[in-house]
Amino acid sequence: MKWRTYFTIVGLGALLLAGYNSNVWANFTSPYDPTADTATSDNKKQEASDLSLKSEEFTLVDESGDIKEVNFETDKPDTSSGIVPTNLKIPSLDIDEPVSKVGILDSGQMGVPKDDKTVGWFEPGTKPGNTGNAVMAGHVDNQSGPAVFFYLDDLQKGDEVIVTNEEGKELTFVVQKLESYPRNDAPIEKVFGKTNKKRLNLITCTGNFNYDKGTHEERLVVYTELKSSLDKEQPKEDADYEIKAPTHVEVNGTFITWHAVRVDGVAGYRVYRSEDGENFKKVASISEHERKTYTDPEASKYTYYVTTVYLDGTESEPSKPTKAE
């Protein structure tokens, strides 16, 4: 009896060990599995594009009675004011250096300029001044001493960053915030992805140098925004609307109803439902001027929440989840 138990345990242990050795567990345990990683980031992208305002998701009826379909992805981004940068100035850090173009390396990383005085503009991405995240990177140091972005972490909110193109056109960006991320875990989407703002993000290394990996442990990102668009946007953000989720979400028979968010700048609402109360799926988009009702013959089976979507594509937090009483 005891022997049998003993052998079972030893046998199981042996199996586990064997598995460990032949690496079959790697897929289950390693969070950094490269294939899994790309899969999730793909999903994220998919999600992100699903969630951004597709053309005709909402119809807008303005007060004069004019009707336009909303297609934020192509209408909204301003691509007229961007420039190809050739020079970067940061007066508060006494930086005034040339800018060169960089691309994507075979490894998938963003390229960096060859010399430590030049700043690299990520050319496949957004041009500075256009709607989106324009990105520049510079070295923090070299083997012997400081490089162009050595003092970048001294920047403070409100400092100015000036970009110039060949013809001398100047765009001024204003520092919004500084954030450091672990080398392997930077929010790529946030730094490089879509935004409705006109941003320029500066990247450099920070943290301790890891001699094994040959790189610094952290990356510093300085988020800046175009000054002229800030002037325009500031009052709008503060006064015009706050991001509010709909209230009074109720299930009445086959109807899911809620109350309109009565502020300017609402494009419509998205209705999400879930069978288990955890995983929600979008089932409908309702424009601002429509009856705030979604009909679902099976409404009694699901939990619902509703979000408010603003004209710039911002989506509110979910409302309180609700189901039939």
Added chain:
Amino acid sequence: MKTLKKAVVMFMAIMLLIPSLAMAHEGETHDKPTSKTPAADLRAGLDQLLSEHFVLATTAMIKDYNDAEDADEVYKKLDQNAKDMTPVIASIYGEEAAAKFEDIFLGHNDYTPDFVEAKVNNDKEARQAAEAEVDEFVNQFSSFLAKATEGNLPQEKAAKVLAAHEQDVINVFDYYVAGEYKKAYEAFREGFDRMFTISKALSSAIVTQMPEKFEGTKAVTPAADLRSQLNSLAAEHFALAVLGMQKGYNQAEDYDFVTWAENMNTQDFTKAIESIYGAEAASQFQKIWQKNHIQAQGQLVTATLENDKEARMAAEQSLQTFAETLGEFLGKATGGNLPADAATNALWAHEEDVIQTFDHYVAGDYQATYESFRDGYGFMFGVGEKLSDAIVKQMPDKFSTEQMPSDMPKTGMGGTATNSLWTWAAFGALVLISGGFMIRKKAQQ
């Protein structure tokens, strides 16, 4: 369809005016329960006029407050509604009483704009004056009713219910102005419901006062109650549908609250169906009612706002589908007592009313809007009548009244049994004694 509706309206008017002629089959009403009796007709007629009064009064005040273009037209219809009550009163109490009634009742409509004006000017004195006038109306009208019904509706009771009604109207208005829309529509629903309580009490008092005029039928029977309940649900639905579509078209702040009230009406309707046909049928009803009906009316508004002809056609198509599916449902549910075809036709006529009222409103033709509103509103009482009739016919047992005489029978012949308890006690004692006597006798033998 229109002619059929006109016919229904005329028919109802005639029934109201001369109930004794319209229902001249004697005795028949006693055999089987029915929701179509002279007394039930009177009650339904009052249901219609009184509840319409409430809807128009609250609507007019809010439109007036908002300085809406159609406010005047609603006021006109409010007065027209009052004038429509006069012939009903005349048919019961004669011309003189009817004239006095019109005087009092039309006068009280005049206070309605006073409230609005007081609010707009934020004039507290004017508000108090208006309130005082309402109090006076309550006194005057309750004493009129008590006198007319020869106390069958006691003045105190009448005054209480009239005061409650006036408060309902004021509550709807005050909450609306304060932006408390949920409370405003709660008050609307409560106030709307109260009108049916008033017509119940009033019709009952009149019928009790003049049993012969109503052929001994009662205003309050299970069948008449069902008819009145369906009247209330159907009419409230129509009123809210019209109001909601207007609010949706105007993108009014209280739109979501009208739709909330509509949902509550749906819930009540579903419960009513459940009480008759059970939970499964009720949930079926609710699905039909919401999907191609309430939602489609919303879609019609959206289509209009977007100027989208295809969407408009689709919404109308949905409403047609609704008329067919609910017609079929009702045909089946009533076991054919309300034929599916007839039901579908009536439902579509109703949808046409809704669409027409809305279209006139959008076109800015407010006279036509509110004429069509009044037609459509009245039509719902035909729906209540037909549907209740079919249901009662289908389930006579459920709606049968215990035949109750108005007095206890006179079954005594003289004074011998005046103290029957003692008679029985004495009898019992006699039985016991004699029983004991018998046993003793047996033992002795």
